[in-house]
Amino acid sequence: MSDLVQSPAWKALAAHQAGIKKRSLRELFCEDSKRFDKLSVQLDGLLLDYSKNLLTEETLELLLKLVRQSKLDDWTAKMFGGEKINSSEHRAALHMALRAPRGASMLVDGVDIVPEVHQVLDRVRHFSEAVRNGVLRGYTGKPFKDVVSIGIGGSALGSLMVTEALKPYGNLKLNAHFISNVDAANLTETLKRLDPESTLFIISSKTFTTLETLTNARSARDWLVANLGSDGAIEKHFVAVSANLVEAKKFGISREYTFELWDWVGGRYSFWSAMGLSIVLYVGMDNFERMLAGAHAMDNHFRETPLERNMPVILGMIGIWYANFFGATTYAVLPYDDYLKYFPTYLQQLEMESNGKCVDRNGQLVDYATGMVLFGEAGTNGQHSFYQLIHQGTQMVPADFIVSVDSHNAMGEHHAILVANCFAQAEALMLGKTMEEARAELVAQGLDDGELELMLPHKVLPGNRPSNTLLFDQMDPYSMGMLVALYEHKVFVQSVVWNVNPFDQWGVELGKQLANKLLPEIQEGRHVVVHDSSTNGLINHFIERSV
């Protein structure tokens, strides 16, 4: 058994859970009229209500013991101090430097990296303003109208998610498009509607070797050259964001149009850098800087606030409570904000690529869960698809609700209805509907006894389904920065308790390796026997059937 599972803090939580699971949230709220006041915390226009969780103050004390035993403070100091805590890749994880204000100092190998960060941000400002003002134009002299970002995973999801989230701040003269999938449908359907003369491509790839990104980038380059009739168009229409300046240059992108990234930034933590160029082009550098300021405020909160009032620590501990002590395997993120529709998709990578590990930092197999499968959908849409299982299904699915006080679109009753649904869902999950309540409802509907007894079990909702609610004053760029940094640090807190490295992703590599091996077999079209019978069968069937 692992040290973690044998630790007194873990054992105390396991024993405590046996008592808590017999309690109901209804009871806990009845017992303490101040539960909301005690179990909620605020920061800069963000209220985190975690009172609708199956926990007491004693639970939180025990969880805090677990966090303290993991030496979170030391790990946080190491991370902010630029130590190479991404041990399997021998790298620091200093995405916080990307949002550190000018004049701050953060060191990697004794070198202050904040000035470099601001040098690149200054270049991003200069470049983005020139594009937005029509000073930088395409090969034929037309101003840019469409920006196509080509990248995948951490080099795409953050920009896609934020560009959508900050649409109310978007530039109406520039359209943002994102291409990730190597399926040609993605590129073809996008390019169909675009004018090559006014289209700018951003190739976002830290390594500049990712197969999908380079395949899409080459096809986009072919399309541009074919339409504009000259290779000379490439350096006017292609921008690179990469740590691999050599490959970016080989592709044909000029140094002036290349923005660098550093090895101490992980892909899924990178959109705060030039990786967010498409965001900047769309919402402008001032808004981007407001977002960086919001993230920096969350960094400071995480570093300086006592653990018991620390938002990322609270969210992290609650996730651990359900994953490790209630056996929850799935977790829902439910933004009641249509602009946040890609937030669950973004978080899937952040949480699942970071902590989806089965060995600990020492290479030992773990004997505890290291995360939950995350999914989600903007409210109220999700209510009409998967919420049923969360309300009455057989498993616990803890949820995070996200909503704002103000709407960007003051239109009739829309926002009041949206917010009412959000709060009502959290309440319904918590309270459920008792047998007595269900019976009273059916009696009021005038059902006869036989029908009532038949209907009754279907109308009962067990309740006791936990959730957090994040209530923002408004989803502006500053809030956006806080929101993402909150989850980044939450994931870090959990990784420390679980003793896993949240900054590598070796599991993704195997798929890449095998695809590279399989590709020539598919392309050559010869009968194969080297794989297992299923893979052989699929390849051979594909070859036989393809024309």
Ligand code: F6P
């Ligand atoms: O999904 C795996 C991954 O390695 C991510 O971590 C990374 O963000 C993405 O692929 C893209 O990598 P790159 O930016 O090098 O093209």
